[in-house]
Amino acid sequence: MLKVSLRNLAGTKVRLLLSLLAIALSVAFVAGTLVLRDTIMTVTRAAAEAGAADVTVRPSSETETLTAAQAERVRRVDGVDAVFAEIDVSDVSVLDRRNQAVTVVKNAPTEAGNWQTTGRAPVRLAAGRAPAGDGEVMIDKDSAANSGVRIGDQVRVAATPGGFDGTVVGLAEYTTPNPGKNLVFLDDRTAATRLLGVPDGVTAIKAYAASGVSEEVLRQRIRSALGSSFDVLTKTQIVAESGVDDSVDLVTYVMLGFAGIAVLVGTFLIFNTFSMLIAARTRELGLLRAVGATGRQVRRAVVTEAFVLGLVGSTVGLALGIGAAAALRGAAAGFGLDLSSVALEVTPLAPIVSYLVGTIVTVASALLPARRAGRTTPIAALRVADLPADPRSRPRTLVGGALVVLGVAALATRSAGALVFGVAASLIGLVVLGPVLVRVALPVLGAVAVRLFGAVGRLGTRNTLRSTRRTAATAAALMIGVAVAAALSVVSASMSSSMADRIDRTLGADFTIVRSGKGQPPLTGDVAAAVRTVPGVGQVVRQRESRVDIVGGSRLTKGGWVQGVDPDFPAVFRQNYVSGSPTDSLASGKIVLSQSYAQDFGLAVGDRIDLRGPAGSATVQVGAIRAPDPPGMSLGRSDAPFVTMELLTRIAPAAQDALIMVNAAPGKDKTAVGAALTKALAGFPQASVRDQAAYKEFAQTQATTVLMLVYAMLGLAVLIAILGVINTLALSVLERFREIGMLRAVGLTRRQVTHMIGIESTVIALTGTALGLLLGLGWGVGAQQAMSSRGMEILAVPWLVVGAIVLAGVVAGLVAAIAPARRAARMDPVTAIATA
Structure with missing residues (x-):
C-alpha cells in the first residue's frame, strides 16, 4: 500500500x-x-x-539622581575593575542647521548622555574626536549620514532643562547592529548641566567586575557599600528588564x-x-x-x-x-x-x-x-x-443553525467576553451550514447569470450546484478572509468616527501643540514663548509634567507622573468628572485625580495627598475626581493627577511643557493664525501644530495605517483562498473531461466554455464574498457594541470599502477562472469523448 x-x-x-x-x-x-x-x-x-555593565546602580525613584561622589565610592569597592558614572536621557531631539531633525529614520528615539571612556560601551569612535567641553557634541554616524550632517556642522539640542547649540566634533558607531536609535554624546560636566540640570548628577553608576569576581558577588559588595536606598542590579537583571x-x-x-x-x-x-x-x-x-x-x-x-x-x-x-x-x-x-x-x-x-x-x-x-x-x-x-451524490443532512442544518443563533446572541450581548465566543460560534456555524446556504444562494446568483449569459449561465450555475459541499468548502476559504477584513473595516471606521465626535465635544482649543517623535522630547520654554509672540494668538493654556513621589492613603508611588496645568485647562479640555469641580480645585490649589488613581489609592474628595519632588514637597487636598478618558482622547498621561502650574514648578523646577493649547484671539482668522503658528515653530521639530481637523485626521490616519497593515497580512489568506477556487475549478474540469467534450461536440464554442468556467468561478467567489461580508459586518457591529462603553460610541459602516470588497470578489473569481477555462476551451472534443 x-x-x-x-x-x-x-x-x-x-x-x-x-x-x-x-x-x-x-x-x-x-x-x-x-x-x-x-x-x-x-x-x-x-x-x-x-x-x-556587570552591576548597575540606579536611584530607587525617578525623582532622584546619583552623584559623582557616589560613583567614587563604588570605584573603591573590592572587585571593581572599572566604573562609569553614566548620564542617559531619552527626552531629547537634535536639529541641524536647517532646523530639521537629525535622525537615522523618521521618529526614531534619541538617547543622549556622556561619552564613556572605559572602552566597554556598545559604541566606539568612528571619526573625529570625543567632545571636550561646552559647545561640543558627538552624534552617531548613521543619523549623521541620513541627515547630511558632517563634523564641524552646528546642531541644536532640545533637552528638558532647555535648548543649546553645539558643534559636531566626532561621530560614533555601534559595535553591534544599530537597534534603530539616534545617539548624542557630551562630556561629563556638560551632560550633567545640559541634560540633567544638576552639575554633578548622574543617572546610573556602571561597575565592571575584575577577573574572577561574579556579578552577584559584586552586587552584594556594592549594596553593602552604598546601603539599601538604591537599586543595585546585575547584568542579567538589566537585560531581562529591558523588555526586548x-x-x-x-x-x-x-x-x-x-x-x-x-x-x-x-x-x-x-x-x-x-x-x-x-x-x-x-x-x-x-x-x-x-x-x-x-x-x-x-x-x-x-x-x-x-x-x-x-x-x-x-x-x-x-x-x-x-x-x-x-x-x-x-x-x-x-x-x-x-x-x-x-x-x-x-x-x-x-x-x-x-x-x-x-x-x-x-x-x-x-x-x-x-x-x-x-x-x-x-x-x-x-x-x-x-460525481458522488450530495446527501442532505438534517443534523448538519440543525447543528449549524444552532451555532449561528448562539453566535448572534453572543454578539448581541454587548459583552467583550462573549464577543470571542460569538465570533467562533458564528464562523463554525456558517461553515457547517455552508452546503445549505449554497443551495439557497446559488439559484439567486444563477438567475442573474442566466439573464446575462443564457444557457451558458445556466450550465455554469448548475455545475456549482452538483456538489454543494465542494462549493461551500471552496467559498468558505474566501469567506474567512473577507469576514476578518470586513469586521476590522467596521471597527476602524467606528473608531475613527467616535474619535472625531469626541474631539468635537471635548477639545475646546483651536490649535493643539503636541510633542512629536519617539522619546517624547519636551516642549521647552522657548516653544511657549514663540507661541505667545504669534500675531492673532489669544488664549494659551499649557500642560506640563514631571515625576514626583506620591504618598496617598497608605500607598507610596515612587517616580509617579504628575501634571501641572494652567487655570483655564478644564475649559479648553472638557472632561467628565465623577465628583468635585476642576475649576474650583485649581483655583484653591487642590489636586485632581483620575477615577482609577483614586480607586487604587483609596482616596476621595477631601482626602490629602503628599507630593515629593526634587526641589521640595507639598501636601494637597483632593478637589475633584475625573472619569477615564475614552481611547484616543487622552491629552498627556491619562491617569496622571494634575495640579496648578505654580505648584508643580515649585517642587519640580525642571518640568517642561508636554502640551500647549491655543485659541485664536476674537475676530482673528484661524487659518492665518494656524499658518503663523506653524511658521513660528518651524525651528522646533519636537513641536507639532494641529488644528481640530488635523487632530481628527491624525487619529483616523493611525486607524487607517493599522488597517492597511492588517489587510497586507490578510493578503496571504485571500491568495490561498483564490488558489482554492482555481484548484476546485481545475480538478472539476478534469473530472468533467468527457462532459465538456460532449458539450463541445454538440456546438458549445470555446468562448462559451470559457464563459461557463468563468461563471462557475465568479459564482463561487461571490458566494464566499457575500457570506464573508454577512459574517464580518456582524462581527464588526458586535465589536462596536461591546466597546461602546469604552469610547467607541458611534457605529460606522464603510460602504465604499464594502463595495470594494464585492468588486474584489468578482475580480478574484474572474482571475481564478483564467487557467482552468483556458484548459477547458483547448480540450479536443474527440479525445475527451473517447476517454473512458
Whole structure:
C-alpha cells in the first residue's frame, strides 16, 4: 500500500500542485515570522547585553539622581575593575542647521548622555574626536549620514532643562547592529548641566567586575557599600528588564495569528483536493478492495499521501520562509534596525513548528476524505465513476443553525467576553451550514447569470450546484478572509468616527501643540514663548509634567507622573468628572485625580495627598475626581493627577511643557493664525501644530495605517483562498473531461466554455464574498457594541470599502477562472469523448 500511495502521488503531482503551494505559503508565513523574530531578538539582546555593565546602580525613584561622589565610592569597592558614572536621557531631539531633525529614520528615539571612556560601551569612535567641553557634541554616524550632517556642522539640542547649540566634533558607531536609535554624546560636566540640570548628577553608576569576581558577588559588595536606598542590579537583571523579548514577542504573536488564518484557509483547499481525488479514484479504490485491501489499509494509504504531501510542502515552505526573512532584513533598515550584516538566526524552533504545522494540518484536512475512501466497496470498481451524490443532512442544518443563533446572541450581548465566543460560534456555524446556504444562494446568483449569459449561465450555475459541499468548502476559504477584513473595516471606521465626535465635544482649543517623535522630547520654554509672540494668538493654556513621589492613603508611588496645568485647562479640555469641580480645585490649589488613581489609592474628595519632588514637597487636598478618558482622547498621561502650574514648578523646577493649547484671539482668522503658528515653530521639530481637523485626521490616519497593515497580512489568506477556487475549478474540469467534450461536440464554442468556467468561478467567489461580508459586518457591529462603553460610541459602516470588497470578489473569481477555462476551451472534443 505504501507503493500505491507513492505511485498515486507521482501520478497526481500536477493535481496536487496548488495544495502543495497552499501548504508552502502557510508554512512560509510561520517559518519567516519565527526566523525573523529569532534574528531580531538576537540583535536586540546583543545590544542590551553590550550596553549593560556587570552591576548597575540606579536611584530607587525617578525623582532622584546619583552623584559623582557616589560613583567614587563604588570605584573603591573590592572587585571593581572599572566604573562609569553614566548620564542617559531619552527626552531629547537634535536639529541641524536647517532646523530639521537629525535622525537615522523618521521618529526614531534619541538617547543622549556622556561619552564613556572605559572602552566597554556598545559604541566606539568612528571619526573625529570625543567632545571636550561646552559647545561640543558627538552624534552617531548613521543619523549623521541620513541627515547630511558632517563634523564641524552646528546642531541644536532640545533637552528638558532647555535648548543649546553645539558643534559636531566626532561621530560614533555601534559595535553591534544599530537597534534603530539616534545617539548624542557630551562630556561629563556638560551632560550633567545640559541634560540633567544638576552639575554633578548622574543617572546610573556602571561597575565592571575584575577577573574572577561574579556579578552577584559584586552586587552584594556594592549594596553593602552604598546601603539599601538604591537599586543595585546585575547584568542579567538589566537585560531581562529591558523588555526586548516582550516587544518582539508581541509582534510575533500578531503575525502568527494571521499565519493561523492562512493555515485555516488552506485546510479547505487541501480538504477539497483530497475529496475530489478520492471521488475520481472510486473505481481504483474499489479494485484495491476487490483484490484484498482492507478499509483500514485504504485509509492509511490516503493518510500516507497526505503526510508525504505535508512533508514536501513544509520543506518548501521552510525554505521560502527563510528566504522571506532574509529579504526582510533589508526592509528592517527602514525602521533604523541594521540587520544587513547579521546572519539569520534559524533555531530548531522554526523547522520543528514548520513541519508540525504543515504535516498535521495536511493530514487532518485529509482525514475525512480518507475515511470516505476506506468505505469504498469492491462493487464500486464495476461502476462508472461519477460525481458522488450530495446527501442532505438534517443534523448538519440543525447543528449549524444552532451555532449561528448562539453566535448572534453572543454578539448581541454587548459583552467583550462573549464577543470571542460569538465570533467562533458564528464562523463554525456558517461553515457547517455552508452546503445549505449554497443551495439557497446559488439559484439567486444563477438567475442573474442566466439573464446575462443564457444557457451558458445556466450550465455554469448548475455545475456549482452538483456538489454543494465542494462549493461551500471552496467559498468558505474566501469567506474567512473577507469576514476578518470586513469586521476590522467596521471597527476602524467606528473608531475613527467616535474619535472625531469626541474631539468635537471635548477639545475646546483651536490649535493643539503636541510633542512629536519617539522619546517624547519636551516642549521647552522657548516653544511657549514663540507661541505667545504669534500675531492673532489669544488664549494659551499649557500642560506640563514631571515625576514626583506620591504618598496617598497608605500607598507610596515612587517616580509617579504628575501634571501641572494652567487655570483655564478644564475649559479648553472638557472632561467628565465623577465628583468635585476642576475649576474650583485649581483655583484653591487642590489636586485632581483620575477615577482609577483614586480607586487604587483609596482616596476621595477631601482626602490629602503628599507630593515629593526634587526641589521640595507639598501636601494637597483632593478637589475633584475625573472619569477615564475614552481611547484616543487622552491629552498627556491619562491617569496622571494634575495640579496648578505654580505648584508643580515649585517642587519640580525642571518640568517642561508636554502640551500647549491655543485659541485664536476674537475676530482673528484661524487659518492665518494656524499658518503663523506653524511658521513660528518651524525651528522646533519636537513641536507639532494641529488644528481640530488635523487632530481628527491624525487619529483616523493611525486607524487607517493599522488597517492597511492588517489587510497586507490578510493578503496571504485571500491568495490561498483564490488558489482554492482555481484548484476546485481545475480538478472539476478534469473530472468533467468527457462532459465538456460532449458539450463541445454538440456546438458549445470555446468562448462559451470559457464563459461557463468563468461563471462557475465568479459564482463561487461571490458566494464566499457575500457570506464573508454577512459574517464580518456582524462581527464588526458586535465589536462596536461591546466597546461602546469604552469610547467607541458611534457605529460606522464603510460602504465604499464594502463595495470594494464585492468588486474584489468578482475580480478574484474572474482571475481564478483564467487557467482552468483556458484548459477547458483547448480540450479536443474527440479525445475527451473517447476517454473512458
